[in-house]
Amino acid sequence: MGDKLVLDNAKKAAAYKAVDEYVKDGMNVGIGSGSTIKYAVDRIKELGLKVTCVPTSFQSTQLIIEAGLVLSDLSRTPKLHVTIDGADECDKDFNIIKGGGACQLQEKCVAYVSDTLLIVADYTKDSVQLGDTWKKGIPIEVIPMAYVPVMKKLESLSLKPVLRMAVNKAGPVVSDNGNFIIDAIFTPPLQNIPQLAIDIKMIPGVVETGLFINMAKKLYFGQKDGSVISKTL
């Protein structure tokens, strides 16, 4: 089997297991973003579950609509039973980096109002410490007018900020919220991750960081052989 197929099977196994364990008829469900979450939506559809879905991006809105599921938003559905989302890297203490797809702002808003946040990912996202496998840094959403001073401040926090550039478009990536994304590259180990998350968030112009601390209840990692390792703290 090719590497991509192995990875896709691992993602699917993780997403299916999370849905099977947690999602029930009548629930309000947050739908994360990325390539893994597609399988969670597939499973919800396959099981015919009667749930109300709140998306975390343009992409997940499309997934919900295409699957024929009930689409809502945080204004109409401000309290969720469970959110299922992907991740770029998870450490042994459940510190998580998200935002590889630039969706971390809406993802965090949706996760925050959820009773339970489940992370579904393939085995490459399961690390001892952040930065072991994810080399693209911490995604940080910033308002466009402030990106230069934010980058300078990030340098003073020993991070190496890079403005994320678009592919097939001249200029920077523009998030679903009209903002820029700075990827703050770091050399592991990160010291005091909860404090770092606060320090970054406190910089004027920063809207949200891709550091998800103390948020996930359970992590599901699909393995090469199609099994799933799940972890709770």
Ligand SMILES: O=C(CO)[C@H](O)[C@H](O)COP(=O)(O)O
């Ligand atoms: O945080 C995210 C988007 O902002 C994604 O959940 C994260 O990048 C994982 O994506 P994938 O499931 O494609 O590996």
